[in-house]
Amino acid sequence: MTSIKNKIDQLRKNILKYEYFYHKLDQPIVSDAEYDYLLHKLYNLELKNKQFITADSPTQKIGSNLSNKFQKITHFSPMLSLDNTFNVQGYLDFETRIKKFLNVNLEISLCCELKIDGIAISIIYEEGIFIRAATRGDGYKGENITVNAKMIKSIPLKLTGCDIPKRLEIRGEVFMLKSDFLELNEISQIEKNKSFSNPRNAAAGSLRHIDPKITAERKLMFFCHGCDFFSEIEKFTTHYERLMQCSVWGLPVNKEMKNCSNYTEVFDFYKKIEKKRHVFNFDIDGIVVKVNSLELQNKLGFNSKSPRWAIALKFSSLERITRLNSVKFQVGRTGAITPVACFEPVYISGVTIRKASLHNKNEIERLNLHVNDFIVICRSGDVIPKLLSVVTATRSSYSKKIIFPVFCPICNTKLLESKEDKVIRCHAGLICDAQKKKSLQHFFSKKSLNVRGLGPKIINELVDKKYVNNPIDFFYLREIDLIKLKKIGSKKSLEIISAINQCKKTTFKRFIYALGILNVGEIAAEKIANYFLTLDKLINTSILDLNNIDGIGKVIAYNIWNYFSIDSNRDMIFNLVKKVGISWDDREIFMKKKKNTYFSGKKVVLTGIFDNFQRIELKNILINLDAIVLNHISKNTDLLIVGKKFGSKFFQAKLLKIKTINEDEFQYLISLK
Ligand SMILES: NC(=O)c1ccc[n+]([C@@H]2O[C@H](COP(=O)([O-])OP(=O)(O)OC[C@H]3O[C@@H](n4cnc5c(N)ncnc54)[C@H](O)[C@@H]3O)[C@@H](O)[C@H]2O)c1
Ligand SMILES: [Zn+2]
Incomplete structure (x- = not known):
């Protein structure tokens, strides 16, 4: 009984404090939802324990703004x-x-x-x-x-x-x-x-x-x-x-x-x-x-x-109070640890919400969360669930504080905080099962190699059963392996195997994106594909070269370079291309007609042989980029593209002061949007 009385006293004390800040100082320190929730809680407790109702309880009188400022x-x-x-x-x-x-x-x-x-x-x-x-x-x-x-x-x-x-x-x-x-x-x-x-x-x-x-x-x-x-x-x-x-x-x-x-x-x-x-x-x-x-x-x-x-x-508030069950620390594809609050479901503007991301360690510290805390949830911008604050007034003194882990919850590797972006990561890479699963999901996802029917659940189960360890293993899966998975019959197995085989024919851009290099999203992948055109060039690139690409910043340049400097990554790529047979048409990206390019309306002539293009291919690319490709130099020529073992056209161009560019410069120009 005394504990109920204590609870009531404690609640009243907090409510009166919040009323003081709201009514007297006009500076509320908690949200209205939180205040209303506590008042409702007190009301219900008093209803069941009428002997503790007092005339000065906030349930019995209105919040006062009487101050000494006025008569x-x-x-x-x-x-x-x-x-x-x-x-x-x-x-x-x-x-x-x-x-x-x-x-x-x-x-x-x-x-x-x-x-x-x-x-x-x-x-x-x-x-x-x-x-x-x-x-x-x-x-x-x-x-x-x-x-x-x-x-x-x-x-x-x-x-x-x-x-x-x-x-x-x-x-x-x-x-x-x-x-x-x-x-x-x-x-x-x-x-x-x-x-x-x-x-x-x-x-x-x-x-x-x-x-x-x-x-x-x-x-x-x-x-x-x-x-x-x-x-x-x-x-x-x-x-x-x-x-x-x-x-x-x-x-x-x-x-x-x-x-x-x-x-x-x-x-x-x-x-x-x-x-x-x-x-x-x-x-x-x-x-x-x-x-x-x-x-x-x-x-x-x-x-x-x-x-x-x-x-x-x-009007129903866009904020709700609910009980926090736990905080899960999720390991992302790149090892970043994201805390996620899991709570009793709440219904806010038409949607039932069970989880909200807590983003990072700072947020955990700001909120000072404890297990079983009552928390205020809203949908920020009316969409994304957000944990606004904690109702500290109802916390029991025994509840356990939530602490950001020191070791990866999946593979137990010590976590490290990055100085640049302050993100805490597990650096175990593909040794960490969480990262392995997410990387494989990414590799075969819609924007990457796009294997239909190979969703996260199947991939996770394949990893758990140790049927796959890296992307290459997927290309050797057999029907007898797949039918051992939950809810997969013979028909579905064959469909998956066929879809995996079909994904071998892809594009350079998709392949780069699928590798899941840190910070390399779809746009960066496209820029890189357009710039390098061939896998060989990309793998052997330098940071200097990468820095030349329009729209690729220093951090991404370093990440790309670093990725290809790791032997196991190069081996995996080599095996995917040479053994598995993943291939793409390097030139595909230039086969779409474009207007308003650097070459638009320019009269262009070619001379010599080119490392990365056949003459006819180059011609088609230029036509698609809106250029007029001619065979002979004249004073009206705008540009001469010079390959190895060039001929007399080069000297004619020099005499007529016509602009010349080499193959590398040409590649740079076509990589521009
Ligand atoms: N966030 C906090 O810390 C905190 C603390 C105390 C109170 N509050 C909030 O203040 C509210 C309680 O304050 P309250 O007691 O003034 O109640 P209230 O604001 O919910 O309603 C009463 C008031 O409504 C006003 N009102 C507006 N339009 C009216 C109309 N057409 N006809 C009649 N009255 C009208 C009246 O002035 C009346 O005093 C709660 O919503 C609570 O969330 C918040
Ligand atoms: Zn890990």
Whole structure:
């Protein structure tokens, strides 16, 4: 029992701390999802252990923003929060509750409005003149922010029109436009002032600033969402009519509101607003549904935190809280270790998520994760799952901290951190089964040698069963080996073997890409293929030569050079080409017609013999590159390509001052895009 009490005490302490930062300092230190989650947890614990409920529990009173910055004033009637729900059932429960309370079975008229994400204030008008304004405070006492509220242009200092009551209380929301918020934060960044985390906090901080001039500068806005006539006889019977009257007196009332007579109409309005919430230049976090009849509102009254006649139907958050089960350290194809958080599934905007990458060691340290932690998950940019933060308030003192491993979880080799990119890697290469599997998957993948039907599962099983150790082994697989794999029959085995045989005819670019050289993606592979044209040239290249390739940086150049300097890699390539018979048409890349090349419209002549091309081949390449290939030199010739054992054309060109290039220069030029 004491442990439950401790749990409750600990939760309350944390919630009150978060409320202090949010309401009093306007600088939240945890996300709303995390705060709501903890409050909900406390609520459930108290429900099961009613003996521990105290009047000062955050479940029993509203979060207060009362500070010493402003004088305090007592509200004429309590200014409370709103009951809220995120789902249909929660809303239906609300309807059932009020019908039961009122003992009615008929449809109740409801007024739906936007739930503006701002800061609540109360304004008192006497004879139509703005007299005083106050924040919600603790619900009973508020902060006197009269001077500051007078700085808000959309709040009239004098009401216009007839039938203005002697005393009128207006309640509404002060907020900041999203565009103004972005501008304010930009300026704060330049001037190195503190910035706000969202428009709501910016509005609250600006309204409650000790210098009213600052409030004036911040361009705050106001929407009225309620009023009280102080028991003066009024002609209105509904909340909706009252708001319409406020608008006539010159008070800003948001036009997006709707009278509904049943829950289907309420949900239509909710869906419509949720769809266009991003169109509004101010934040809203849901809709508010209010019993329209003032008489029924009076009958329903309040509980300690909120009126019984209203509920906020909030938009589902893009953040969810769930329990972390484990962190797996995955070994990538190049040995890079990526931590991946595995958690209890959560459903966010239409997708069930179970895992999120934690990217690197720094992220693990930033989060200070422990096993069984409750974590906040979101879909960043609405797609990629991201672990935002940890709910430290619910962590047990015994839970185990997650530590980045020192040894490879697959092959046990000591991990090393690269100085350049700070990535931690297992350097065991193909000795490491994880890297071996990923490299083989890459070798036969769609963009590499493209063997259909040879997916990761089959490759992993083949490695585990030790049927294959390197790409060459795949070309010697037999039907009797393959049928021993899970879910592979004779037909499928033969299909796989045939697909493996077919992949022997490939392209140079695909072959380079398939090798999986560090940082060499498809584009780099294409550039390299275009530049070298032959495998021989590529294998025997120098770093200097590699640095010449447009778009190949120093790191990639080194990686390529390093790859081909390793004997086992050269042996494997030799065997793949000479023994297995992988081949490609070197020239294939130049056989596609191109416009706007270096050669476009140029009159080109050839002389001599070439190491890497037959004369006719070279001619075709040039024609495809948009050149005009001629047999004789004249003063109109633009370019002469000179091979070994060149003839008199070379001397004629020199006399006529025609540009000449050799085979290497030609290869460089055709490698350009
Ligand atoms: N991140 C944190 O650390 C932290 C801490 C405390 C509270 N919070 C957040 O603050 C919220 C709780 O604050 P709250 O008690 O003010 O509740 P609330 O903001 O959910 O709802 C109550 C408020 O809604 C406002 N409102 C907006 N439009 C309205 C309309 N049309 N009609 C009536 N009222 C309208 C009212 O001013 C009212 O005070 C929660 O969402 C919680 O996540 C966050
Ligand atoms: Zn390893």
